[in-house]
Amino acid sequence: MLAKVNSGCVMGIDACLIDVEVDVANGLPSFSVVGLPDTSIRESRDRIRSAIRNSGYAFPSGKITVNLSPANIKKEGVGFDLPIATGILGATGLISPDKLDGLLLGGELSLNGRLKPFRGALAIAISLGKSRRTFILPEKNAREAADIGDIPVYGASSLRKVIEHINGINPLDPPDTEQKSPGRNKPHDIPDFKDVKGQEHVKRGLEVAASGGHNVLLLGPPGSGKSMLAQRLPGILPDLSTEAALETTTIYSVAGRLKSDGLIRERPVRSPHHTISYAAMTGGGSRSLPGEISLAHNGVLFLDEFPEFRRDVLETLRQPLESGEITIDRARRSLRYPCRFILIAAMNPCPCGYFTDPHKRCQCTSHQIQRYLSKISGPLLDRIDIHLEVPRLNYEQLSTRRTGEHSETIKKRVNESRNTQEKRFRDKPGHLAYNAYMVSRELENFCALSNEAEELLKTAILELGISARAYDKILKISRTIADMDTSETIESHHISEAVGYRCLDRNLWV
Amino acid sequence: MPRTRQHIGKLGEKIAETFLISRGFLILDRNFSTPFGEIDLIAEQNGYIVFLEVKTRISERFGPPLSSITRTKQRHILKNCQFYLKRFGLYGRPCRIDAIAVSLDTRRELRALKHVKNAIEL
Numbered sequence: 001m002l003a004k005v006n007s008g009c010v011m012g013i014d015a016c017l018i019d020v021e022v023d024v025a026n027g028l029p030s031f032s033v034v035g036l037p038d039t040s041i042r043e044s045r046d047r048i049r050s051a052i053r054n055s056g057y058a059f060p061s062g063k064i065t066v067n068l069s070p071a072n073i074k075k076e077g078v079g080f081d082l083p084i085a086t087g088i089l090g091a092t093g094l095i096s097p098d099k100l101d102g103l104l105l106g107g108e109l110s111l112n113g114r115l116k117p118f119r120g121a122l123a124i125a126i127s128l129g130k131s132r133r134t135f136i137l138p139e140k141n142a143r144e145a146a147d148i149g150d151i152p153v154y155g156a157s158s159l160r161k162v163i164e165h166i167n168g169i170n171p172l173d174p175p176d177t178e179q180k181s182p183g184r185n186k187p188h189d190i191p192d193f194k195d196v197k198g199q200e201h202v203k204r205g206l207e208v209a210a211s212g213g214h215n216v217l218l219l220g221p222p223g224s225g226k227s228m229l230a231q232r233l234p235g236i237l238p239d240l241s242t243e244a245a246l247e248t249t250t251i252y253s254v255a256g257r258l259k260s261d262g263l264i265r266e267r268p269v270r271s272p273h274h275t276i277s278y279a280a281m282t283g284g285g286s287r288s289l290p291g292e293i294s295l296a297h298n299g300v301l302f303l304d305e306f307p308e309f310r311r312d313v314l315e316t317l318r319q320p321l322e323s324g325e326i327t328i329d330r331a332r333r334s335l336r337y338p339c340r341f342i343l344i345a346a347m348n349p350c351p352c353g354y355f356t357d358p359h360k361r362c363q364c365t366s367h368q369i370q371r372y373l374s375k376i377s378g379p380l381l382d383r384i385d386i387h388l389e390v391p392r393l394n395y396e397q398l399s400t401r402r403t404g405e406h407s408e409t410i411k412k413r414v415n416e417s418r419n420t421q422e423k424r425f426r427d428k429p430g431h432l433a434y435n436a437y438m439v440s441r442e443l444e445n446f447c448a449l450s451n452e453a454e455e456l457l458k459t460a461i462l463e464l465g466i467s468a469r470a471y472d473k474i475l476k477i478s479r480t481i482a483d484m485d486t487s488e489t490i491e492s493h494h495i496s497e498a499v500g501y502r503c504l505d506r507n508l509w510v
Numbered sequence: 511m512p513r514t515r516q517h518i519g520k521l522g523e524k525i526a527e528t529f530l531i532s533r534g535f536l537i538l539d540r541n542f543s544t545p546f547g548e549i550d551l552i553a554e555q556n557g558y559i560v561f562l563e564v565k566t567r568i569s570e571r572f573g574p575p576l577s578s579i580t581r582t583k584q585r586h587i588l589k590n591c592q593f594y595l596k597r598f599g600l601y602g603r604p605c606r607i608d609a610i611a612v613s614l615d616t617r618r619e620l621r622a623l624k625h626v627k628n629a630i631e632l
Contacts, residue, residue: 026604028591030632061558061606061628 003090003097006104006133007083008124009075012288012328012335013250015120015127017104019069020080022087027063033084035068038076047109048085055113055160060092074332076287079118082107082136085159086166099166104133107141113159117141122253125151126246136162142175144253147263148246190235190266193407195228198397200404202229205388205501207410210236211417212480213434215321215343215383217306217504220390221357226346229390230302233344234267235407237300238415244298247338251297255290268299270341274308282316284328288335293320296341306345307375314380317343321383324437345384347376357392385436385473386501417483435480440472447475452492460499474498522566522612523550525620529610535560544593547586552594559605561591563629566612575611576626584630607631 003022008015031045052059066084068075083105090100106124108116121141129151137145142155154172156162164170193203202218209216210233218226240248245263252258252268272281272292283291293301303309320326324340349355350369355362364372422433424446438446449457457474460466466474475490477498482490527537535553542549551562565575572578579587587607595601609629613622 026602028588028595028632029606029628029630032632062604063632 001091001093003087003095003100005083005087005090005100007080007106008104008128009073009079010077010120010123010254011073011333012337013123013247013254013290015124016070016073017128017131018073018075018080018083019067020083020087021067021069022084022091023063023065023067024060024088024091025063025065029061029063031064031066033066033068035066035071036074037068037080038074040078041068041075041080044078044081044084044109047081047111048088050111051081051109051113051159052085052088054111055158055163057089057094057163058092060088064088064091077118077120078108078116079106079121079124081109082115082138082159082162085109086162089163095163095166099168102133103166104128104131104135105137105162106135107138107156109159115139115156115158115162119256120254121145122148122258123250125153126250136165136172139175143262144249144258146175147249190269190407191228191232192235193232193405193410194403196225196232196404197400197402198393199225199229199390201500202388202390203404203410205386206233207236207414208477208480208484208497208501209233209342209344209386210410210414211435211484212385212421212476213342213436214385214477214480215436216345216386216388217381217384218344218346218388218390219349219356219503220346221355221360221392222348222353224390224392226390227302227304230300230304230344230346231269231271232407233302233342234269234300236410236414237267237342238411238418240265240267240298248298251290251294251337255295257295268296269302270296270299271302271304274303274305274310276309276313278310278313278316281313282320282326282328283335283337284330288328288330288333290337291326293317293326293339293341294337297338299341301341301343303343303345306347307372311375311377314375315377318379318383343384356389359392381504382469385477387504388501389503413484416486417480420483420486421480435476435483438476438479443472443475443479447479448489449495450489450491453478453490453495456492456495460495464499466499466502470502474502477501518566518568518614518618519564521614521618523564525566525612525623526562526564526610527551529623529625530562539594542590542594544590544597546589546593549587549590549594557604559595559600559603561587561594561605561607562610563587563607564610564612566614568614568616568618570613575613576609576624576629579609579629587630588632 001024005020007018007020009018049059086105108118110116115138117138117140121137122144125145125148135145135153139155139157142153145153155175156172165172220226245265249264270292279285281291283294320339325336325338328335350362350364351372352363354360421435425433478490478494481494481497530553535555537553539552549561550564553560567575606628607630609626611624615621
């Protein structure tokens with residue numbers, strides 16, 4: 001007999017609908033899976049056989065053929081265990097075929113018939129939610145999927161429960177979305193800016209970065225607090241919208257990195273070590289999983305010791321930084337992952353680290369410094385709007401009792417300026433609502449300068465040797481600063497602050 | 511010595527056959543030769559064609575009887591069965607391959623018999 005069950009297969013962060021057809025025919029006993037299954041699906045045969053027997057059902061003796069259609073897509077993952085097992089039981093007549101219509105199943109089976117969560121269930125639920133099918137998933141995945149809303153989802157703990165539900169003997173309860181206790185996915189402890197003493201201009205710079213979505217480069221001697229400052233940036237970013245939270249959670253679901261159930265409500269922070277390979281950074285590998293830049297989507301990517309990263313790794317960041325998404329093209333497939341993040345790079349000014357330190361002598365030759373800085377290429381630096389020098393603090397600044405401003409207070413201001421920006425870009429569909437993503441035509445439209453400001457900018461370009469590419473950057477940053485100031489036009493003090501954030505453009509360096 | 515081994519094997523097959531008849535199997539063929547080897551017993555039960563591989567041991571010094579049905583042996587058995595089905599035009603009939611382990615003691619008295627249904631799959 002023939003039975004057909006629907007399931008889904010993850011492709012990047014999307015999913016496609018897969019028909020699982022099971023035929024149990026007479027003949028010498030055999031069990032084969034066709035339709036480009038990968039090894040984990042092929043191996044599922046032994047899991048399914050044991051799971052069916054140990055759930056108290058008879059495994060049919062006969063020629064079993066499972067077809068995963070469309071047959072031209074390479075399928076992977078353990079999520080097909082449940083649909084195949086259900087299909088086999090359906091083909092032996094245990095379930096009437098019409099009851100399998102309109103269902104979408106997924107889940108890994110253990111040998112005793114229990115259901116285990118699988119990677120990418122959320123992506124499947126989001127992409128295929130429109131197909132108006134009832135999802136039956138392992139309990140943990142069902143809670144993930146239920147968060148999307150308006151999709152009928154049931155969570156089951158074992159194969160037997162699923163079969164009994166389909167047959168209407170023992171219906172399952174929909175997952176309890178109400179039990180969204182605040183304890184679930186509670187924000188990880190993002191450190192507070194109030195712990196940072198001094199460094200007021202850096203904090204201000206980071207506030208500008210958070211407001212406009214600008215990328216930042218922190219430059220300073222060892223021990224000046226670069227990492228400390230960078231770690232606190234997520235704390236002043238606006239809260240994730242539900243839409244953005246879904247995107248981020250989907251990426252984590254596809255990567256198999258969801259630790260707790262429910263949506264990821266706080267912005268992710270990724271700080272990969274500088275030994276990272278390019279595939280781990282951009283995504284890829286044999287299964288084309290999302291990389292660090294995608295895991296940092298809607299959050300912060302912190303690259304400490306920036307010049308120590310492998311050159312090819314750094315250069316791969318160029319295109320994603322521009323477009324906010326990465327396309328992974330391989331011979332067999334081409335996948336797109338979103339990766340819109342704020343990059344914070346931290347580096348020392350020279351190999352020994354003390355070039356800008358007023359008290360410690362730098363040991364490096366100018367040639368060494370040149371070589372060190374040349375590891376960061378022009379095009380890459382071009383994509384980093386704000387450069388901040390982080391000086392070492394002196395004793396008075398360190399020993400002060402005065403605590404800095406709380407992250408919460410800064411966050412309120414950031415929220416306000418983001419709202420201003422959102423209003424500006426509202427009638428531009430598809431535009432990312434930050435100043436950092438403005439293109440040059442938009443710069444002309446939105447960056448009206450006062451006469452004084454225009455004069456100052458002209459002087460700055462002439463006197464400080466600022467390049468043409470830095471000109472756009474300065475306009476963008478000053479737009480953000482003006483937004484924070486709720487000023488419609490850009491004034492001269494906005495320009496002067498913006499120029500201050502471009503220290504690497506000034507030819508004072510090296 | 512070879513004669514003793516054959517004798518033990520024959521004895522085991524006899525015991526297995528008696529067992530199957532007592533369980534309501536209809537014996538279709540014994541020691542059916544094919545170009546690939548031999549099928550010990552072919553029986554019919556509840557509409558199923560059942561191919562049987564009988565293994566007989568008088569001691570477990572070399573492991574349990576069924577352990578000697580290796581992957582290669584399984585492949586041979588499958589070929590034999592396919593040949594049989596083709597030969598008699600039985601394709602499309604439900605069928606399965608069972609194994610029977612017969613353990614004898616040193617006096618060649620039956621000690622244990624184990625019938626494993628669906629022992630071999632394609």
